Amino acid sequence: METTQPSGTTKRRVELRITRPTLTWFARPTVTIDGVGHPAQWGTGTWAVPDEGGTRIGVYLYNRVWRFGTATRTVTAADVSLVYRSGPLPVGAGRLDAA
Template structure:
């Protein structure tokens, strides 16, 4: 990655979050994650696909994805579905 920017991503812990950990994926490459706010490097020159999902050893759920344009990315927030099935939500947030 020649030039990079820092992306702030907040992973909002659902009520069932004590038994699950989120997985964050950038351009197809999984990254370790924990609930809360963290930062990751993303390209400043090329689009970056960001996705988040939850996995409980039996099934994958809560998937959400977003394609970031090159340049300074806005902070993002991930919200898991209310029940441990279905899709999550990944949206830009303003500070």
């Protein structure tokens, strides 16, 4: 297991806007940063990422039955703001695009 880094080692933040689909069936979003999941909320938030490029950010939606709307993207130094959109129905993949 990796040791945790002291506070203040991550200086770069990425803004992520998670839009709510029309039909969610009580789904909640989760953001993954380099494979580690973090619960999220609908709307705009900022996420800390390492200063080096190549961080993998993903978003998926889940409810008590299944997981859907998965989208991933490798964040570079130029990416400052991202927008996540899932499909209109609670099936299939989502999109994670630069704002």
